[in-house]
Amino acid sequence: MGVEEEVYAQATPAEIAGRTAWYTSLGDEGREVFSRDAWGGGQYASEYATHSPSKYCILPQIRLEPILKRRAIELNSTGIRSYHGVLEVDNQKDFTVVTVRNRDTNEVFRRRARYVIISDGGRQFTDKLGISWAGEANLTTMISAHIRAPIRLLHHDARNFITWFTNPAMGGSTRTGYLYQLGPWPEAMTNPQAEEWMFVCGITEDDPQIFDEETALDRAKKTIGIPDLDIELISLTHWTVNAVYASEWRTGRCFLVGDSAHRIPPWGALGMNTGIQDAQNLIWKLCLALEDEQKYNALLDTYYIERSEVGKRVGQTSLQNMRAHAGHIDSAIGVDARQTPEANIAAAKSFFDPKHPDYARKRMLIEAASQELDTEFKAPGYEVGWFYPSADINSEGGATHGGQQLPDGTLVHHTYYMSTIPGHHLPHAWLERDGKTVAIRDLLSLEKLTLFAESGNVWSIADERVQVITIGSGDWRDVNGTWQRHRGVGATGAVLVRPDGIVAWRGELAAAEETGWTHLVDVLLRAPV
Numbered sequence: 001m002g003v004e005e006e007v008y009a010q011a012t013p014a015e016i017a018g019r020t021a022w023y024t025s026l027g028d029e030g031r032e033v034f035s036r037d038a039w040g041g042g043q044y045a046s047e048y049a050t051h052s053p054s055k056y057c058i059l060p061q062i063r064l065e066p067i068l069k070r071r072a073i074e075l076n077s078t079g080i081r082s083y084h085g086v087l088e089v090d091n092q093k094d095f096t097v098v099t100v101r102n103r104d105t106n107e108v109f110r111r112r113a114r115y116v117i118i119s120d121g122g123r124q125f126t127d128k129l130g131i132s133w134a135g136e137a138n139l140t141t142m143i144s145a146h147i148r149a150p151i152r153l154l155h156h157d158a159r160n161f162i163t164w165f166t167n168p169a170m171g172g173s174t175r176t177g178y179l180y181q182l183g184p185w186p187e188a189m190t191n192p193q194a195e196e197w198m199f200v201c202g203i204t205e206d207d208p209q210i211f212d213e214e215t216a217l218d219r220a221k222k223t224i225g226i227p228d229l230d231i232e233l234i235s236l237t238h239w240t241v242n243a244v245y246a247s248e249w250r251t252g253r254c255f256l257v258g259d260s261a262h263r264i265p266p267w268g269a270l271g272m273n274t275g276i277q278d279a280q281n282l283i284w285k286l287c288l289a290l291e292d293e294q295k296y297n298a299l300l301d302t303y304y305i306e307r308s309e310v311g312k313r314v315g316q317t318s319l320q321n322m323r324a325h326a327g328h329i330d331s332a333i334g335v336d337a338r339q340t341p342e343a344n345i346a347a348a349k350s351f352f353d354p355k356h357p358d359y360a361r362k363r364m365l366i367e368a369a370s371q372e373l374d375t376e377f378k379a380p381g382y383e384v385g386w387f388y389p390s391a392d393i394n395s396e397g398g399a400t401h402g403g404q405q406l407p408d409g410t411l412v413h414h415t416y417y418m419s420t421i422p423g424h425h426l427p428h429a430w431l432e433r434d435g436k437t438v439a440i441r442d443l444l445s446l447e448k449l450t451l452f453a454e455s456g457n458v459w460s461i462a463d464e465r466v467q468v469i470t471i472g473s474g475d476w477r478d479v480n481g482t483w484q485r486h487r488g489v490g491a492t493g494a495v496l497v498r499p500d501g502i503v504a505w506r507g508e509l510a511a512a513e514e515t516g517w518t519h520l521v522d523v524l525l526r527a528p529v
Contacts, residue, residue, distance in 0.1 A: 003071050004054065010067070010185060012058040012161060018042050020377060021160040022329055024167050024348065025225025031352055032156060033166060033333065034366050038377035039269075050482075051384050051416055052428050053439035058161060060182050060198075061272065062146075089116055089125060091252035114293075115253045115286055117279075122259035129251050135244035135315065142239050145199045145216045146182070148232040150192030151224070164325065165223050168344035171337040172330040176223045177201030196234070199223070211238070241265050241322065243315035249304040255282055262311035267321035268376045270314050270383070278307050284499035287447060288465075288525065298526035306388040313411065314382070321376040328372045332365035334358075380416035384425060391423035391502060393523070420488035420506050426497045429483035431476040440483060443469050443476075446499050449521065452487070453494035458509060463517045465525070466496070496524070 011017070018041010022033035040048035040056035048056060073080050081100075087108070088099040096116045101108050118125045126133070152158040165176035181188070182196040199220040203211050207219070216236050221227055242263040249256045258275030265271075282303045289296040330336065334347030350356040351363075375382065385404050389397070399407045402419035406412065418427035429440045444450050445467050451458065454472040461468060471478055472491075478484055487495055489506050496505040504524045505512075512520055522529045 001071060003067050006067050007057060007059055007064065008055075010059060010063050010183070012181065012183065013185060013189070014041065014055065016159055016161050016181060017056065017058045018045070019157075019160045020162045020164070021157060022164045022166055023156065025165060025223065026151070026155055026163070027225025030156065030225050033329065033351075034370060035157065035160060036370055036377065038161075040380075044378055048380065050428065051380055051418075053430075053441065058269075063183065086120070086125075089118070089129070089254060091129075091254055096253045113253075114290065115255065117255050117257050117282070118260045119257045119275075119279075120260055122261075122263050126246050126256060126260050129254060131251060131256070132247045133244045134247060135242070135312075136319065137240075137242045137244050139241040139243075139319075141203045142241060143201060143203060143211055143216055144237045144239065145220055146234040146236075147197050147199055147217075147220065148193075148195065148234060149197060149229055150195055151179075151197060151229070152181075152188070152195055153192055154226060154229070164329070166325075166330055166333065166335060167223065167225075168333070168335050168348040169341045170223070171204075171339075171341070171344065172333075172335040173325040174202055174330075174337055175204055175206075177219070179224065212236075241319075243319040245308065245312045245315060249308060250300065255286075255300075255303060257282065261307070262315055264311070264315045265318040265322050267325075268314070268318045268379070268382070270318065273383075274311055274314050277310070278303075280500045281307050281502075284446065295527045296525065302390065302526060305390050310386050310388075313386070317375055317382060321373070324369075324373055324376070328369035329366070332362055332369045334362065375413050379413040381411055381413040383416075385413075385416040386411060387421070387425070388423040388502060391504065392421060394422070396506075397421045397423065418486045420486065420495045420503050422503050422505055424503050426495075426501050426503060427482065427486040429486070430479040431471060431483070432479050433476045437479065440471075441501055444497060444499060444501060448499065449504060449524075450497045450499075451494050452483075452497065453509060454491045455494075455509060458494065461517050463521050465521050466517065 018037055018039055019035065020038045021035030024031045024033065037043050039058070069080070083103040085101050085103055086098055087101055090097040090099070095112050095114055098111050098113055098116060099108065100111065118129070155163070162178055162180040164173065164178045166173045167176045170176050177200055179197055179199050182198055184194060184196065188195045199216075201219055201223065208215050213233050213236055217231055217233055220231060221229055243265055244263050246256050246261045249261045257278045259271070261278060262274065264274060285296065285299050285303060289300055326337070333351045335344045350358040353359055381404060387401060387404065401424070402421055403415070403417040404412055404419070404424070420427065426441055426444070431438055431440055431443070440452070448465055448467045451461065451466050451468045453468065453470055455470070458468050458470070469476065471483055489495060489508070492510065493506065493508050494512070495503060498504050505520065519529055
């Protein structure tokens with residue numbers, strides 16, 4: 001996309017992005033419950049470096065969107081319309097009609113389109129299209145307070161990107177909240193007055209019926225534990241926790257993407273990533289369909305087949321992560337929202353007092369809790385190990401798909417097992433040619449399938465839907481031998497990869513040539529054969 005350099009320039013510094021911690025508060029009497037490395041930082045950095053050419057990156061949506069908008073305008077200056085809203089989408093047999101209002105002039109006009117991507121954040125068009133939702137909805141009401149406050153100098157350890165609070169006197173995690181850093185970077189590192197944070201908490205039965213700006217600031221100060229903290233409220237948002245999924249992601253010529261297809265809780269921070277993955281899965285298929293609708297209509301149907309289970313699993317995992325904070329952290333300390341403040345304070349004292357008989361046991365429980373929370377903080381199997389079982393047309397993955405899932409179908413979260421089993425991600429490897437080193441993924445075409453082979457005798461493939469890359473034979477060199485270790489085929493084999501980086505096929509070149517490349521590609525792209 002051409003935005004990586006700018007994203008990293010504004011992203012949370014690596015020494016902050018890879019840490020998180022739990023505190024009773026940040027006040028004078030606040031105590032650290034425990035802290036840990038997370039999201040590919042610290043002790044996990046070398047492991048995560050083998051998964052991708054890009055480092056784990058944290059950038060708030062308020063800073064990412066302007067970057068994406070600028071790039072979109074560069075690529076399609078006449079196709080981006082600000083201050084316009086879509087009123088209706090009319091699905092017809094051979095086209096769709098989109099009704100749009102210019103919010104500046106109130107002019108209403110209509111445009112025809114062959115396909116429409118619904119990506120309105122799940123606000124209205126999923127329902128308007130008559131698509132139902134399933135899952136767990138409206139579980140609890142939350143507020144997000146975007147604030148400006150000089151907290152870093154007052155923080156017990158400002159390296160922590162997210163600070164989770166579990167104040168015994170307030171009833172533990174569910175009644176306190178959490179706080180994370182928004183930058184702007186690098187200015188916030190040296191200018192306390194520029195620091196922006198997001199304070200998030202759930203609304204409880206003890207809170208005022210109208211949770212307004214004053215209530216939000218009071219709650220933030222009470223939770224943080226610094227009553228005289230100078231806080232400026234930039235914005236206040238109310239939202240509900242949902243883990244719901246649309247019953248279908250395609251209706252006629254309309255496709256649901258992102259929150260329109262799945263509403264995912266933020267615990268684990270995979271919601272935006274999942275939405276981007278939706279688009280990446282769909283776009284290359286739409287490009288083919290725009291060339292030949294009838295031929296590739298069945299390929300478009302694989303969008304829901306492939307992505308729906310991923311979206312559902314991410315939502316369920318995120319919900320489990322949310323519940324784990326109270327279920328594991330509070331439980332280890334002995335805090336419970338149903339207990340009196342006095343009982344919770346007494347329980348917390350035994351957690352922090354090395355001389356208390358319960359101290360050793362509770363410390364063991366908190367270590368166990370940290371491991372349970374790996375699904376949120378150290379889960380490369382969830383982040384990059386997910387795969388599409390339906391793309392494994394020859395069932396090469398068997399019961400465990402190279403170790404990435406348990407025999408019962410549960411995805412393994414703690415490890416990413418690189419594999420070229422069809423349906424899995426193209427393994428990361430560094431390649432070199434003429435003094436230039438690139439990631440293998442950067443050689444993928446956005447429009448064609450890419451065949452990676454060692455033999456140079458594959459240039460005769462007569463299919464315009466396939467580009468050929470040879471690794472060895474005087475072309476690209478496998479720098480560390482990573483590709484050879486994970487390619488899953490020998491010197492006479494090859495691996496065919498989709499534009500979205502998913503392996504479509506692997507096997508012997510001779511067998512593919514005997515079958516015929518055109519026939520093989522048609523089968524993989526669900527085209528009539």
